[in-house]
Amino acid sequence: GAGVSQSPRYKVTKRGQDVALRCDPISGHVSLYWYRQALGQGPEFLTYFNYEAQQDKSGLPNDRFSAERPEGSISTLTIQRTEQRDSAMYRCASSLYGGELFFGEGSRLTVL
Amino acid sequence: AQKVTQAQTEISVVEKEDVTLDCVYETRDTTYYLFWYKQPPSGELVFLIRRNSFDEQNEISGRYSWNFQKSTSSFNFTITASQVVDSAVYFCALSEVTGTASKLTFGTGTRLQVTL
Numbered sequence: 001g002a003g004v005s006q007s008p009r010y011k012v013t014k015r016g017q018d019v020a021l022r023c024d025p026i027s028g029h030v031s032l033y034w035y036r037q038a039l040g041q042g043p044e045f046l047t048y049f050n051y052e053a054q055q056d057k058s059g060l061p062n063d064r065f066s067a068e069r070p071e072g073s074i075s076t077l078t079i080q081r082t083e084q085r086d087s088a089m090y091r092c093a094s095s096l097y098g099g100e101l102f103f104g105e106g107s108r109l110t111v112l
Numbered sequence: 113a114q115k116v117t118q119a120q121t122e123i124s125v126v127e128k129e130d131v132t133l134d135c136v137y138e139t140r141d142t143t144y145y146l147f148w149y150k151q152p153p154s155g156e157l158v159f160l161i162r163r164n165s166f167d168e169q170n171e172i173s174g175r176y177s178w179n180f181q182k183s184t185s186s187f188n189f190t191i192t193a194s195q196v197v198d199s200a201v202y203f204c205a206l207s208e209v210t211g212t213a214s215k216l217t218f219g220t221g222t223r224l225q226v227t228l
Contacts, residue, residue, distance in 0.1 A: 042203050042218030101216060103157040
């Protein structure tokens with residue numbers, strides 16, 4: 001597609017439920033990143049992939065968070081047993097090799 | 113560890129005024145990139161500029177200009193003759209270049225409000 005596409009744009013869930021957020025990067029982009037942005041803060045790195053390989057997951061807060069990109073294109077960020085503190089904007093970005101990151105519009109997650 | 117500081121939380125100016133957004137960074141890397149992104153009220157993150165650590169030349173793009181000073185670890189952004197449409201949160205970011213990818217460390221952002 002023309003840009004990075006994320007879905008859902010908005011997700012409201014109850015505490016304890018699992019959530020899956022999807023990212024469709026710009027076609028041909030090798031690298032895919034997940035960031036989390038709390039209200040009033042800058043985005044914080046979670047994890048990134050080159051093709052299908054997860055290169056760095058040092059930013060994932062705990063083992064309830066996981067991400068995959070099985071075919072080197074679309075990626076899913078999964079949060080298990082959601083907690084209220086997980087509420088944030090989750091942003092996906094993609095880039096060509098080491099180039100600038102192009103961000104999607106984000107998925108706003110609210111955990112009640 | 114990398115760090116980006118945007119000390120100005122919020123700035124208000126009247127249209128046509130010039131405004132400078134400050135950005136100070138910390139890194140131990142000798143090779144790195146600096147970025148500015150704009151986040152308008154609609155919420156998306158819009159790429160504005162990328163500058164590598166070896167290029168200290170200032171850059172101008174229309175009403176936007178950037179001043180990179182390695183000696184003071186600063187990468188400031190100036191908007192000349194500001195307009196209401198410039199109202200947004202502006203983020204400065206620093207990237208660690210690891211292999212084929214760029215991990216960004218963002219500042220906390222500066223909210224710019226331009227009024228008539």
